[in-house]
Amino acid sequence: MVELSGSVLLLDPVLSPAGGPLYLQLKRWIEAAVEAGAVRPGDALPSERDLAAKAYVSRVTVRKAVQHLVRDGVLIQRHGSGTFVAPQPRRVEQSLSQLTSFTEDMARRGMAVRAVWLDRGVYPPSPEETIVLGLSAGAQVARIARLRLSADTPLAIERAALAADILPDPEAIESSLYAHLGRRGNRPVRAIQRIRAANLGEADARLLEVPAGSAGLNIERISYLASGRAIEFTRSIYRGDTYDFVAELRLDAQPHNGPRR
Numbered sequence: 001m002v003e004l005s006g007s008v009l010l011l012d013p014v015l016s017p018a019g020g021p022l023y024l025q026l027k028r029w030i031e032a033a034v035e036a037g038a039v040r041p042g043d044a045l046p047s048e049r050d051l052a053a054k055a056y057v058s059r060v061t062v063r064k065a066v067q068h069l070v071r072d073g074v075l076i077q078r079h080g081s082g083t084f085v086a087p088q089p090r091r092v093e094q095s096l097s098q099l100t101s102f103t104e105d106m107a108r109r110g111m112a113v114r115a116v117w118l119d120r121g122v123y124p125p126s127p128e129e130t131i132v133l134g135l136s137a138g139a140q141v142a143r144i145a146r147l148r149l150s151a152d153t154p155l156a157i158e159r160a161a162l163a164a165d166i167l168p169d170p171e172a173i174e175s176s177l178y179a180h181l182g183r184r185g186n187r188p189v190r191a192i193q194r195i196r197a198a199n200l201g202e203a204d205a206r207l208l209e210v211p212a213g214s215a216g217l218n219i220e221r222i223s224y225l226a227s228g229r230a231i232e233f234t235r236s237i238y239r240g241d242t243y244d245f246v247a248e249l250r251l252d253a254q255p256h257n258g259p260r261r
């Protein structure tokens with residue numbers, strides 16, 4: 001798990017004079033780190049002074065960005081102890097799903113899968129990949145992009161980024177990424193997944209063999225080893241007409257005392 005303090009100090013935020021008010025740029029930068037799941041609810045924000053030094057802005061600018069994030073419910077301030085990433089709504093934290101791979105999901109439905117490789121290689125990481133995967137300076141990232149099909153029906157496009165020390169040779173993956181990681185003792189044990197509705201852009205729609213603008217689902221998964229290290233950052237786009245997401249819901253056995261946060 002990347003600590004917010006760690007990730008913020010890992011990389012200089014790219015604030016540009018042409019990018020609008022600096023406090024808003026800094027606010028968006030912190031928000032992106034929270035949204036990407038690179039930081040967990042409850043993590044402490046670095047001090048105002050550290051943030052100002054890192055972002056080359058004044059402490060007044062940092063204070064303004066933080067005030068807006070507190071107002072938006074992204075951060076909370078506790079008197080005397082500092083500023084923290086706010087707890088997420090309970091429904092998001094209570095994942096009852098299992099961490100399965102695409103191959104396993106499909107096998108459970110009796111469907112065989114295949115992939116058309118769109119890309120695989122080792123690259124210098126993007127700033128976002130650096131933050132999400134907590135990469136140190138000079139570290140490389142392995143990227144794999146696949147069109148995933150069952151029989152001849154394209155179901156999803158998946159673009160994954162993994163730290164290159166976890167996946168040094170993307171060419172060695174036979175079909176399942178998780179099976180490959182498992183053989184190396186690096187199968188993730190936990191993941192944060194976000195699902196959003198989307199309309200398919202032209203290029204993705206062409207690959208998925210549906211008209212541009214069709215309904216789709218954007219799925220972002222950040223997965224972690226038992227050590228807490230984030231190793232996978234995957235963005236997938238699923239065809240809306242072919243894939244169901246099903247969650248098993250149970251009555252909570254433990255009654256809750258006090259307010260839920």
Ligand code: GLP
Pocket residue numbers: 100101102103104158160175176177178179219221232234236
């Ligand atoms: C799912 C997840 C991806 C993950 C993939 C692994 O589709 N959304 O984040 O990378 O499974 O699947 P497989 O092991 O079949 O390559």
